[in-house]
Amino acid sequence: MKYLWLTLFFAVFIWSGINPKDYFTWILEVFPAIIGLFVLALTYNSFRLTTLLYALILIHCIILMIGGHYTYAEVPLFDTIKELFHQSRNNYDKIGHLAQGFIPAMIAREIVIRKNIILYPKWRAFFIICFCLALSAFYELIEWWVAILSGQGASAFLGTQGDIWDTQSDMLMALIGAILALVLLSKIHNKQLKVFIEK
Numbered sequence: 635m636k637y638l639w640l641t642l643f644f645a646v647f648i649w650s651g652i653n654p655k656d657y658f659t660w661i662l663e664v665f666p667a668i669i670g671l672f673v674l675a676l677t678y679n680s681f682r683l684t685t686l687l688y689a690l691i692l693i694h695c696i697i698l699m700i701g702g703h704y705t706y707a708e709v710p711l712f713d714t715i716k717e718l719f720h721q722s723r724n725n726y727d728k729i730g731h732l733a734q735g736f737i738p739a740m741i742a743r744e745i746v747i748r749k750n751i752i753l754y755p756k757w758r759a760f761f762i763i764c765f766c767l768a769l770s771a772f773y774e775l776i777e778w779w780v781a782i783l784s785g786q787g788a789s790a791f792l793g794t795q796g797d798i799w800d801t802q803s804d805m806l807m808a809l810i811g812a813i814l815a816l817v818l819l820s821k822i823h824n825k826q827l828k829v830f831i832e833k
Contacts, residue, residue, distance in 0.1 A: 639688055639692055642696075654704075659702065659705050662780065663701050663702030664698060691737060693737070700726075706730060708724060712724045728804075731803075731804040732808070733811060734766075734804075735770060735813075736811035739815040740823060743820070748830055766808055771805060774804060
């Protein structure tokens, strides 16, 4: 499992770094995936995660690397979807922001449950959703700071595509992602968590 994960990660990472649309944007988009890889490597023996979580984190890393290669506004498949459904913009970045709520929700859920931080399920769900919204808002602040520091060079990183409500819709997608993760995956996650809880 570990070697398959690493093989897939580095295969997509190498592909994404070969002649990307813009190297500055590529670095900005792929950097969180690299940080994630280091965190997972450092905690693999001391705090091993469920198989579900490793799979979700890999999916999130791949989403970031695809966005880094093409820029979020120019992913070809979503250009095709834009034309087919007469959309006003390439919406690949909305997949990224949905994942920005979906995957962190499950990471937070695993940590909160295994560390016995919040025992009541309803309060736990409330905390996780709030955490994901805070994370999404913080990421929007990072985008803003990058835009100020780098000027026009950050336009591909921001990926607003002229949408004045891009920030708000990004956070909405993270909120939807967090709720969907808790609704769809909690039962599966609980089954995998039993292995760690029963130890």
